[in-house]
Amino acid sequence: MGASGPFRHSVRFKLMLLMLVGVLILVAYFAVVAIVHGRQQQDLYNSRLESRKVIFDSFVKQASDPLETFAYDYTFWDDMVDFIAGDLGVEWGQENIDPGLNTFKTDVVWAYEIDGELVYGVAASEEEVQTPTIQPADPQDFGKIFTSNGVKHYFTKTEEGVFEIYAATVHPTVDDQRQTTPRGYYFVGKLLGDDYLKAAGKSIEGKAELIDDPGKIAGLETSFNERTGKVAFTRELKDFNDQTIGALYATYTAADLRDALIVQDRLTLLGVATIFGLTLILLFAIGRWVVYPLRSVQAALSSRSDQPVGWLKKHRDEFGNVARLIELSHWQHHELEHQKEIVEQKVVERTAQLKHEHARLESSINSLNAGFLMTNKDGRVAMYNPALLGMLESDHQTNGTPHQQQATVETLQKALEGLRLTSLINDCLANGKAFNIPELNYQGRVFSIYGAAIRPASGEIIGCVILMSDITERKIMERSKDEFFSIASHELRTPLTSIRGNSTMIMEYFPDLVKDETLKEMLGDIHDSSERLIGIVNDFLDVSSLEQGKMVFKTESFDISEVIENVVYDLQSVAKGKNLYLKYDKSTHNLTAVSADRNRTRQIIYNLIGNALKYTEQGGVEVKVTQADKLVKILVSDSGRGIPLDMQNLLFHKFQQASKSLLTRDTTKGTGLGLYISKKMAENMGGKIALEHSEEAKGSTFSLSLPLVTPAPPPQIDLKTT
Template sequence: MTINSPQNKSFFGIQWKLAPFYISLTFFVICIVGTQIFELNRIRSSADNITKTNVPVVRSLQESLSAAVEGQTALESVLDIDDPKKIPDVSGYVRVFSESTDRFNMFMAALMWGSETDAFKNSSGGKNYDQWIKLGLRDELVVDGVMKGDSQITGEINLYYTGFVNNAEDAIKHRLNFLNLKKENRNIASEQEKQKSKISIDKAREFTELANIKMRELISRTNDSIEKSTRALDETEQEARRRLVLISVIGSIFFSLGTILSVRQFILNPLYKLVSAVEEFGKGKLDTVTHINTNDELETLANAFNGMVKSISQYTIGLEAKIKDRTQELDKKLVDLEETKKAMINLLEDDKILEEKLAVQMKNVEQQVVERTKELNEEKARLLASINSLSLGFIIANVDDTIFLKNHALVDLLGINEDKELTVGDVSKMMGESFDLKDQVKKCLEGERVCEINEIFFNKKSLRAIIAPILLADESKNKIGYVILLEDITERKVTERSREEFFAVASHELRTPLTAIRGNADMMLDYWAKLDEEKKKNMIHNIHTASKSLIGIVNDFLDMSRLEQGKIVFDSKPIDLVRMINQVVQETEQLTKNKKLSLEFKLSDKAVPEAFADVERTRQIINNLLGNAINYTEKGGITISLQAREGFADVIIEDTGKGVSKENQSLLFRKFQQAGEKILTRDSSKGTGLGLYISKLLAEEMGGTIELVKSDLGEGSTFRLSLPVVVA
């Protein structure tokens, strides 16, 4: 049966009654959009003003500063030339100096007057504007000039820079005279020109410093102007948001109230009457009738309901008559059904014997399934235990790159959540650009071969990967997945690097003092008679210092070799650690003063017993720890404390230096490893890198220990030397 919807053509339909509120909603939205557009135009205008006014000024200041630095660099390059053979190079530096000076004057003139003014176009005889056009800045960079309050500063910068240029040109002139005279072997006259050049460059540097001060002041004022404009822009944006929120809230309140009242009056009240009639009809009152006079769709619906009720009432009367007839027929069929039931019972008794036999067979099958399941679970447990016991990271994935098995070593290696579901693509993203794991898997699967990849760098670790496809054992050889093994070979790499560095460090560290000794000795042999006493003393002092450094390096290598071979004999005796530490502090106090570091020795409240160890070796360890603290601390200070612990005396050295990262701390006490922030880089000025390694071996040979208690990057490190105490 097809039901056609009634067509209510009345003007007072529901849609027409709600039309005013739809119009109000549209007007409300238009008001909000219009307000937002207005405020956006205000914000855009303010932003354009900032961009137009301040950005060109900032760029001009940057270009001026760059030109000034380039000119100073060229000037310094000229003054560094002492060899007359390099006189041709001077002209190149002079050209660079002249070009940078012209560029500086051009940008400063643009800042002073503005790039589009007649004053700028006529400045320097039109030279500045011609260069401005030549560089293509006419359309690219439009400068309005600095504010009136900054014009005086700009003028002072030009004045100071002019002083710099004049003195710089004098310095270059005297330097050229010096080189020409030196070339002619006129040493006295050349030295006079050199002194004049020095006087001129000193004056030029003074003017440069004054110009830089004013330049920084101008940059600061410009930045303040930008910041002020930005704050005003932020305030405009906040005001726009407040207005928009206020309009939205007020409009929403009025619109909601109007909608609620209209819906209640025109829709809900008639619906309540209709629902009440439906409920009465549902209770069995088939004569229920409702009267709704709204002249709209709801009235049509009520009339349809009344017609439906009338039709159902008539249908119910006819249905009751049919039910009575059908009941009589069913009574007859029930008698026949009872007879059929008795026959079925007889058949079921025969089936019961069959069911008992089938139950016995089912029980046997279930027992076999339970036993086989238990065996499979035990086999799975053994397999998982074996995989989790591996020191290598282990992954099994299907051809869709979904990981369905990973071990604890992989979780620790990658630093991931063990319960998190991952794909090989996720692991590949974690490794970043250094290694495309997903691409390597694809190559191995396509080639149906085992792939080995070395030198994978991840999270400051060196890894090795092995990828093996999993193929079916049947004739199809279909690929069903693959296995990935990840091995952390950082320790191996560090060991290899230490072995390789032995010869590099030895040759480098020994060459430096030997070169100093040889160089000074050659100078003394060639020029001994011409040297004054002060220079002779300096050369002898340099030879002495280099020889001490050489002896220290050789001693480090000898100590390391003898310790590793067990050939050092220790003379252990009671040691007054308080006295020893005070002596070491006095010896190193001047070093800390030179670096403006504090050095403090804190004594424990409790008496610390004497340590039982070798005096000289103990002093050597403390000197090494304190020396490292001084070398790697640039500000703050170093604190030494002495504490008693059960059976041991602890010497604790704490600094506020660079610190060592967590991942590098485990490598700290290896050969040639320096106590710096980056373990895998060397600083030849900090020594051979054997100090901590030798100190560790010495402490252990004396029955003690040495360890890094804590270290954080940028916050410093704390080392502890523990020595056995004298047994009472």
């Protein structure tokens, strides 16, 4: 049978074809070399450009640092606040501001009142310090400085040239975060003159120019001239309103880069010529050392005999290996058959092992007390256990006829829709997001459900697994416990109130009848213990009301400052008894109207301040009010013992105190319900309570956030003429 395809041609023809392929390879090599060479040139240019940009930016930053320092250092200064307010004379500015011109390498300084009126201005010259003749910006725009975090860096163009300016709002020394209303504005500027440009050019061993016409910047793009080695780039200058007013144009001549590229071009051409010559030699060698051995191999394969290649077996080259491989091919065939039998036996054993593992897994799932359900990637039920059927009160079985099993799957699919889990399962299959439902009521029972995606090592989601636990009995026990606490607390409060009232009356109205000191001490203990027990009972009642949703909240608009002042007044005696200060700083806010329940709010604030006093031995407690995101935040800070970091997660839980031990509680400090009750009440009023920060031996800060009452917009009057 004749050969077809590429095998019908002679070896000589193939060699000619091989030479043609070699020429094509050389052409392709030239193209690749040109591309690689171009990329290398671009990489060298980018590297040199980036290095000069870094050096240039470093110079600009170092030149700006004194201005920034001058602006920062002078705007957190109580004397500067008084100077702008007019409490200090011009002499203060001459003594404190004028020396900064030389110290911080500054050309001009302005100080303005909050309404934009110039308070003090000074400009440096070669002969003397004089009043500046330019303005740093439009006074109507000064308010933008405060909205820019209190500091703004920009450039302005004047008749004298382009100035670099740092502007900052002026605040008292304690307000280092610029959170209070600015007391004034402070500007410092430096002229980008010839000395500045010379120093900038020197930093990159090139030249720097100032382009003050925005229209010319578009033509000055980053560039590199291969012939001259010139590297150029720009840095735009933005004004007060972030508009481009000019640019710094830097150029640098990289002669070494230009020379290196020329040398690289010559080496590339030399390499191409060398490869071309070697290719010709290689083609000649192939014709001599490949054609004849191939004919011998062809004869051996055609005659199905090892004799034509017998002489090749003596060779130690590739053709000798081919001859030996032909001789060994028969033996290898038998060896492959043997290996095939071994692999088939292993497949049988592995299949049996997988069946055993599957049976063990299925048995484990069926023995679970919790309900188990697995879906495929389409969200359809694929596997379940008897416990799940029992929870859903299904009379179907996990085994049976295919018709019975299909009926069970359809029943479970409807149950998933009834439990409203279909959307959660679809989301889990789409995004791999696990879901957890702590409580779900279904047909008179309560379930706890957890679901997660099934993701093998390949990473593709192939299904979803769901675990369902019946927590009905547990919820009944919890409800019974809550009702018991509520009933017991109500029954205890009446006799305790009577004990407290009678002991109070005896101590106040009949002191002459109790003259024995021991008896007086016992009577005091009875009164104090009744007070403590009534507080505990009230805490239990509040917890029960909150958890059962029976606590009523009367939402109204009121001044939070008034409530804080009343609580501070009531607790002053406690603070004085421990030699602590208790103060309310009203200077940190101006909007104090909140929407909440007045009495519950007072209870929360009383608890926060009371806790702060309770755990503080030296120093005192300070209360502040701030506003953020339509919320009024009450901050209670103390200088007490602080809360260890690993104990802070115990806060706001029932019967938990953030002490150093989880197993012991300081019963003299309370029941551990105060913060839990406060958190629940704050959330029911649309607010929240949180630990802002705490540090051992330095103190803690708690916050209460409540909705801010915003004034209603004035009614719009539609004036129409008829």
